[in-house]
Amino acid sequence: MSSDHNEADRVPILDLVHVIRSKNSGPYELTFDIVFKDRSSYRLAVSSGIFTPELFARLYGIGADQVLNLVFFEEACAVKATIVRPIVSGDSGDTDVYGAQQHAPLLNIAVPVERTPRAGADVP
């Protein structure tokens, strides 16, 4: 979300996706999947450069070193990030044993877009 874009230059991520979810990847990791509606939505979002380990770190108030990986999977039109669980599944203090309700901060991502093409239009 760089500052050289104003509000009019952003697309709400919910306009581009059909799945945003979280889930355990084993008891020690939490993984986020963002699956876009189609290839053009995927490319629009990915080419914006918004998906970085720092984005996930900021959204969840954790260090970037806790973001284990960030994968772009064009075949599935998906972006995936995995973080270290702050508390191991089922340990004292855990709030979500399956890790299935940790996705909400991702729903507010606003994808910066170039001013000229229409939102959702093909990006090379």
Add this chain to the structure above:
Amino acid sequence: MRQDRTSGVTRILSPTAILGYGFPVRSFREGMRRRPHVIAVDAGSTDPGPYYLGAGVAFTDRIAVKRDLRMLVEAALSEKIPLVIGTAGGSGGEPHLQRDLELLLEVAHELRVHFQLAVVHAQLDNDRVLKALRLGQISELGPVPKLTEAAIGASVRIVGQMGPEPLVQALESGAEIVLAGRAYDPAVFAAVPLTRGCRRGPAVHLGKILECGAIAAAPGSGSDCLFGYLDGESFEVEPLDPERRCTVTSVAAHTLYEKSDPLLLPGPGGHLDLTQSSFEQVDAGRVRVCGSRFVPSDGYFVKLEGVEKVGYRTVSIAGCRDPFMIAAIDEIVEMVAQRALDSFDVDADQCKLSFKLYGKDGVMGRLEPSRDHVPLELGIIIEAVAQTQQLADMLCSYARSTMLHCSYPGRVATGGNLAFPYSPSDLPAGEVYRFSIYHLMAVKDPCELFPIDHMEV
């Protein structure tokens, strides 16, 4: 590809995501009509948390599992095809395996059927793991602490996650039904194809997709069937309910599910490399996947899962609708915890009192980014964990009564601070476990940790 009944194609029916989750009879019949070479089903997961492995209890219901088993056993035996079940009893330890064995034998008795059964064990002696640790054969799997002798000693149960090899061995010894303890989810689907000479890359990748039943279709479901066709280099998947479709996106997206890297998927004996995989829509509901490769690792590694016992839990569930109480909740919680621990002179390392505040951060805990909103209501769970159930009951009870009647700044409602939905308000929740082992163990032989019992039923 679908019409080929001679040699080239291996057909696999996955009835449901987890044995006991059920499946529509109509879908299952559609699957059987396609003449599968095997019915394979996974019966477990680590998802429900450490309790089930530790306590030796299944998270699936006996009656539900028996219902599924009855249909699978009957269909497999009448068509003379193998039935392969992995991660029996939910966690795949010895008590879990015995639970599902008992149900399987009951079903066999009720159906008056006979078959060759192989039971593959997956629970390990702690000493075996200790020996491996001392020989430097244990390594960490992801962000877990280094394994110590103390952690192994404290573990109440350790299972190894078998690859397809012990299942292949069981099938090649003539088993018609294979009931296995903890198994790598795709292994039960890959075993029969491997006995038929299929390549491991597509077989394991197909297994990854089939393991969750129709979750890989759209709309997805964990309690419906999915069908796979495997040939030399590629495979196809299709749902059996006409309302569902497998699409390139639904299938590719399922490859993401519960994994940290969707393109390089480690498992027993090596990793699945999907960087060259392509997904193609064959018809409205079917997807073909080509180019999935299996890359053997240098050495064979088995994933271990172990848990240790922490103590016993008691919880009390309450709600609050008072704006002044809600405004002061953080101080109230701190005061109540302090007072309870002080009053009983208990060891703070051994006893834990904690509060979940729904409406505030009860779902996301320390990951919750939104800290400044004021809820209308709070749901409160008071939780005590201690070395005995009696101590946990006492701490929870004391915290509950203290919180009910304590004073706080701005208090006007002096009748009581909490709304209890239930009487009794306190619920003893039994044993508490935590994951203590999630590591890899190097073995020489993929079958060495997984002894097989052959039985004539």
